[in-house]
Amino acid sequence: MNVAISFLKKPLVIALLLIVALLYLGESLSPGFASADQILRLLIVASLLGIVAAGQNVVILGGREGIDLSVGGVVSLSAIIAGNVMNGADGGILPAILACLAAGAFFGLLNGLGVTLLRIPPLVMTLGMLGVLQGLLVVIRNGIPSGRAAPGLSAFVTQPLVLGIPGIIWLWIAIGLFMAFMLNRTVFGHRIYAIGSNEHAAYMAGVPVRRMRIGLFMISGMFAAIAGLCLLGYSGSSFANVGEQYMLSSIIAVVFGGTSLAGGKGGYTGTMAGALLLVILQGILTTVNIDESGRQMVFGATLLLLMLFYGRGRAMRA
Amino acid sequence: MTPTTTETLRSRAGGLKLWLERYPFLPALIIVVALLALNGAFSPNSLSYRSLTGLLSTYMALIMLAIAQTYVVSAGDIDLSAGATLSLVNVAIVVLMEKWGGGAGAVVGAMLSGILLGLICGVINGIVVATLRLQAIVATFATSIFFTGIALYVMPVAGTPAPALFWRTYGGRLLGLPFVFYVLAALALLLFLLSRTRLVTQLLAVGDDQQAAYQTGLPVVLVRVKGYALCGLFSALAAFCLTGDTASGDPLVGGKMTLYSVAAVVLGGSALAGGWTTVVGSLLGALTIGLVNSLVFFMGTPSEWQNFVQGLAILLVLMAGVLAGRRARA
Structure with missing residues (x-):
């Protein structure tokens, strides 16, 4: 009995049960919602969010109030860079990938340096960086026309690749496996949990805390960059601030996945389910015929309700 | 620590630290003065009475919102809904004033409802958190x-105008002085009175060490809820200033202001972790954001570069604010 209860209390299990319940709800509200095509479409959208959330996840796991508010800016920037580098030609895909990863890593590096060397709280540092990135977007957009996605990239994101499933979903699965391997089986992964749960102890045990933390922000920047590239493939061309929506929803996906914002506890498998949960919820709300105000009210209230299922803080005790 | 050891520590640490400890907003004040000087150097006209009044009436809403944020940050919390609360109060009072005829009675009635609405939003946040x-x-x-x-739901699209009485008063003059000066004076009085209350001390105690505050017998949950209520109240006041400035309702107007309010708190020298905050600093922090924006404009930065330079400048002063604040607390 106790085993059953503790199993049901696992964040991943909660998220999966909620996903099934929401799919059932969606199907009963508008028949065809849970059809294979629709589920694939939801998975594509979820994979974009999930890739951003992967970076957010490691930064949050690393503790010391780790959070990356600049991911939305990096996603938008990367979508523009990718569009301009490839400009509709398949040959430009590889250079675009490299340019995006470099940009993501660069801004992650700056975040990491500010957080470690100057000891600026991550929330403040990445918030300031978000402002810089948004300014940079305006500069780039004024200088050059926004580019287009290469047909190859669009096909990778939207068309079936293997077993009728688009490439981006395979990419997401690969990222999920990679993250599970990194977090559970590598020294680097174990060190993330170490600095996240007790930075001082980790430092005393010889973990290069600073370099680790800089690395985490760079990983976050690079994942956001990959998501930006894929987002360009999804939408065809980049438009103003496409990435903004990912800033807080990536954090919510991580929380719904059972990773504590305090750091040191959680994993990526739950975050994947969290991202999917969030996307399905939004999908249902767009399907249902209510106006924007009602949609937002229901969305906000549902998010609060769902949060109650997850890690609530501990009550004060003397 | 006993008072005597604190005294000796202080005298040893020298004058600057003592000053910083007593007036934690000093670095922010220096930044504001420097920005004013730079503004004056690039465009002497920007320091005229008229443009300073304009700057104040434009940024009064952000000042209020930054102060709102400060009270929750004091207790170690954060409120990402402050901007949404501002939007909600903004559209609610505009609709109510229009519905009630736009006279003096309608304005007062709408403002009272707006304050109540802000408080309700704050209490909801407090209960949730x-x-x-x-x-x-x-x-x-x-x-x-x-x-x-x-x-x-209250106002699906932006654009409903506020009654002339409301914005003419806010943008106008009273007894020869711009009305916004009276707003500032009233704000100063309100902040002074609040700083004397037990609640502000309790918020800081909770933010400094929640467990210790609980063990000393403070009703921690209630104190935090009250902090959020105070935040909602000031968000409503921010909405009044914004409505006076823009003279219309917009259901999405506050969204972008939330993160600026957090930035202003940090710029002012408060610690985001809680337990150490300064409302005067937050006021100056909000002004810093306004002055950076106007400086970038007066420097003649090409329009497409303005956002970037503003972002970079704000990032730099944010870093300076954190470093100076830490120096003060160390």
């Missing part, structure tokens, strides 16, 4: 979506 113990960042983001939904 302190009573239900959800994580403040994500929970107040969720309530911000909810509040935005209500704002969109």
Whole structure:
């Protein structure tokens, strides 16, 4: 009995049960919602969010109030860079990938340096960086026309690749496996949990805390960059601030996945389910015929309700 | 630590630290003065009485919102719904003033309802974060979506004008002085009175060490809820200033202001972790953001570069604010 209860209390299990319940709800509200095509479409959208959330996840796991508010800016920037580098030609895909990863890593590096060397709280540092990135977007957009996605990239994101499933979903699965391997089986992964749960102890045990933390922000920047590239493939061309929506929803996906914002506890498998949960919820709300105000009210209230299922803080005790 | 050891530590640490400890907003004040000087150097006209009054009336809303944010940050919390609360109060008072005829009675009635609405939003946040113990960042983001939904229900599209009486008063003069000066004076009095209350001390105690505050017998949950209520109250005041400045209702107007309010708190020298905050600093922090924006304009920065330079400048002063604040607390 106790085993059953503790199993049901696992964040991943909660998220999966909620996903099934929401799919059932969606199907009963508008028949065809849970059809294979629709589920694939939801998975594509979820994979974009999930890739951003992967970076957010490691930064949050690393503790010391780790959070990356600049991911939305990096996603938008990367979508523009990718569009301009490839400009509709398949040959430009590889250079675009490299340019995006470099940009993501660069801004992650700056975040990491500010957080470690100057000891600026991550929330403040990445918030300031978000402002810089948004300014940079305006500069780039004024200088050059926004580019287009290469047909190859669009096909990778939207068309079936293997077993009728688009490439981006395979990419997401690969990222999920990679993250599970990194977090559970590598020294680097174990060190993330170490600095996240007790930075001082980790430092005393010889973990290069600073370099680790800089690395985490760079990983976050690079994942956001990959998501930006894929987002360009999804939408065809980049438009103003496409990435903004990912800033807080990536954090919510991580929380719904059972990773504590305090750091040191959680994993990526739950975050994947969290991202999917969030996307399905939004999908249902767009399907249902209510106006924007009602949609937002229901969305906000549902998010609060769902949060109650997850890690609530501990009550004060003397 | 006993008082005597504190005294000796202080005298040893020298004058500067003592000053910083007593007036934690000093670095922010220096930044504001420097920015004023730079503004004056690039465009002497920008220091005229008229343009300074204009700057104040434009940024009074952000000042109020930054102060709102300061009270929750004091207790170690954060409110990402402050901007949404502002939007909601903005559209609500505009609609109510229009409905009640736009006279003096309507304005007063709408403002009282606006304050009540702000308080309700704050208490909802407090219950969600302190009573239900959800994580403040994500929970107040969720309530911000909810509040935005209500704002969109009250006024689906931006543009309903506020009655002339309201914005003429805010933008006008009273007894020869710009009205916004009276707002500032009233704000100063309100902040002074609040600083004498037990609540502000309790908020700081909770932010400094929640467990210790609980063990000394403070009703921690209630104190945090009150902090959020205070935040809602000031968000409503921010909405009044914004409505006076823009003279219309917009259900999405506050969304972008939330993160600026957090930035202003940090610029002012407060610690985001709680326990050490300064409302005067937050006021100066909000002014810093306004002055950076106007400086970038007066420097003749090409229009497409303005956002970038503003972002970079704000990032730099944010870093300076954190470093100076830490020096003061060390």
